[in-house]
Structures are given as structure tokens and as C-alpha cells.
Amino acid sequence: MGTMGLMDVMDHCDKLYKGLKEADEEILYYKKVLDGSLDACIKKNKEIKSLKSNLEEADKKIFKLEQQIRTVNIQLDEEREANADLEIENIKLKKQLSSLKKSLESVNNNCYDLEPHDNSVLSDLES
Secondary structure (H helix, E strand, O other), X not given: OHHHHHHHXXXXXXXXHHHHHHHHHHHHHHHHHHHXXXXXXXXXXXXXXXXHXXXXXXXXXXXXXXXXXXXXXXXXXXXXXXXXXXXXXXXHHHHHHXXXXXXXXXHHHHHHHOOOOOHHHHHHHHX
16 A cells, blocks of 8 residues: 555646646746736837827927917007008098199199180299
8 A cells, every 4th residue: 555655646746746837837828928918018108108298299389389379460460450550541641632633623724714815823823
């Protein structure tokens, strides 16, 4: 019975060794899976950091563009005001031109109304 007991112990040791070997292989498999997951996480983390950096850069550009838009809008308002002032001045000048045309027509009409033998009035106009 002693030999049989030894054989049983040896069989049991073999089973334990095979179990340890299978457990070791399973541990190696899961280690590879975890390493792959870690690499994927590191890669995703780098992508996220890059996207955050791009987003921050885009935010800065948006801010600068908004400032430029505000500046251009202010300039546009100032130009509209200046344009309105010029329109008012233009209307005044048109009225003045119309008035001057009427005066010139009146002077021309008065010249035609003069008789040719009345040289004294013509000499007064020339001087």
C-alpha cells in the first residue's frame, strides 16, 4: 500500500503541476489582454489630449475672430454714421446747387430782357 500511496501522491502532484501550468498560461493570456487594453488606453489618452489641445486652440481662434468681428462692426457703425453725415451734406449741397442754378437762370433771363441799345447796364454787368 505504501507504493500505491506514493503513486497516488505522484499523480496528485502531476495534476497540481498541470493545474499550475494551466493557471500560469491563463495568467499570461490575461496579462497580454491587460497589456493590450493598457496600450489602447494610452493611445486613447494621447488622442484625447491632442483633441483637447486642438479644442483649446480653436477656442482661442474663435475668441480672436469674435474680437475682430466686434472691431469690424464698430468700424461699420462709424462708417454708417459718416455716410449719413455725407448724405446730409450732399442734400445741402444739392439744395445750394439748385438755388445757384435758379439764380443763374434769373441772371440769364435778366440779360435777355435787356435791350441791346442799353449799354450802360451791360457795362455794369461786366464790371
